[in-house]
Amino acid sequence: MASRRCFLCIRASLISLVLLAALPLPGIARAEAAGHAGMRPNRIAQAARPTRDPFSIAQRTAPGGESSLAINEEAVVQGLQRENVLVDEGITRLTAGDERALEAFAADGRPRLKILVLAVEPTGGRASFTLNLHRYLSLGETALVVVTPEGVSAHSEAISRERMQRLTDEAAPQFALSWRQGIEHLGNGIRAEVRARSVRTRAVILALALVVALLLSWRAYRRRRELERLLAEARGRAADLAQALHEAETDVRLSEDPRVKEYYAQASQRFVETSAALEKAVTLADARHALALAQEAERLLQCARNPTAAPDDPPGDPAGAEEMPACFFCSRPASEGVLEPSTLDVQGRRRRVLACRACTEELRQGRMPRVRVVHDGGNEVPWFRSSTYDPRRDWTRR
Structure with missing residues (x-):
């Protein structure tokens, strides 16, 4: 019987020890209050704030480096990393209902x-504290609002400092009435500003896209009109050329001058090439090439009609640009622009050559365009005397 009473006493002692161990010590009860019933989880406990210094987040390393934050600053950083709303212990201007409403308000909208x-x-x-804390937490466009009994500051990368200052000034009267009302007024202003900026950005992008589309459409329209003009001119010349070749055929057959027959044969060949080029012309380069061939055919037919006034060069001379007609002076090929026939004196002889519009304009103004000179075999020669120069390949080289 005595042993049973002893066992009961020992068991009672063990139970008492377990219960004492489970109870928190008075010194740490306040530090753990945030995790217990009756305390708000988004409140900074007094035990987390030293009494010697106020908050100061400045001149510290980034979160990945060695931290020099004070204990209270660590509480602020860690709290804001977990929660959207963090309230210092001892604040009476916000109730528990206000804090819950602000928590929902902070998460509902853009930016957060x-x-x-x-x-x-x-x-x-x-203001400096708000900026430093925002950068330290890498919040980006998320707006950080810091409220103290002295006033309110806010920062977001989505809004300039000047505009944010105006928003906080506009919200100041609301803070005089209610901190919750002031915070919500400022948050709504920040979100309205971000939405307005987004609308302005989209409007600018849309306007730029519209301008680019209009410019591209105008360019395409002008190119289409130029293509139609060149094709119409080339077809008209080809039609006139077909008639002229038919009319000159008898005279050429009766002529005994071999030059007449040679020029007529080349003109006929150019006419065939013109017709083939017109059938497959779909770009400006194709149309210019077809027009240049028609112009060359007209020149050769004119030489066949009057061989004594023809150029001194024999048929097929590089100046005639047999493979690809080119400007006699600058060597611009027909694929790069329209060529026009021109007559000039070369060493006392009248000579008909093809010239681009720029060189033709110089001739009309009484100036002689410079003939392009190239290196060939160690010597400088006119481009049409070179055995290696090709206007289509080498014209853009300088």
Whole structure:
């Protein structure tokens, strides 16, 4: 019987020890209050704030480096990383209902809000503290709102500092009525500003896209009109050329001058090439090439009709640009622009050559365009005397 009473006493002692171990010590009860019933989880406990210094987040390393934050700053950083609303212990201007409403308000909308309510003014100024904390947390466009009894500051990369200052100034009267009302007024202003900026950005992008589309459409329209003009001119010349070749056929057959027959044969060949080029012409380069061939055919037919006034060069001379007609002076090929026949004196002889519009304009103004000179076999020669120069390949080279 005595042993049973002893066992019961020992068991009672063990139970008492377990219950004492489970109870929190008075010194740490306040530090753990955030995790217990009756305390708000987004409140900074007094035990997390040293009494010697106010908040001061400045001149510290990034989160990945060695931290020099004070204990209270660590509480602020860690709290804002977990929550959208963090309220310093001792704040009476916000109720538990206000904090819950602000938590929902901060998460509902763009940009998101991080709201910090402090009981003391940060060292170095509230604005500097807000900017440094925003950068330290890498919040980007998320707006950080810091409220103290002295006033309110906010920062977001989506809004300029000047505009944010105006928004906080506009919200100041609302803070005088209610901190919750002031925070919501400022948050709504920030979100309205971001939406307006987004609308302006989209409007600018849309306007630029519209301008680009109009410019491209205008360019395409002008190119289409130029293509139609060149094709119409080339077809007209080809039709006239067909008639002229038919009319000159008898005279050429009766002529005994071999030059007449040679020029007529080349003109006929150019006419065939013109017709083939017109059938497959779909680009400006194709149309210019067809027109240049028609112009060359007209020149050769004119030489066949009057061989004594023809150029001194024999048929097929490089100046005639047999493979690809080119400007006699600058060597611009027909694929790069329209060529026009021109007559000039070369060493006392009248000579008909093809010239681009720029060189033709110089001739009309009484100036002789410079003939392009190229290197061939160690010597400088006119481009049409070179055995290796090809206007289509080498014209753009300088």
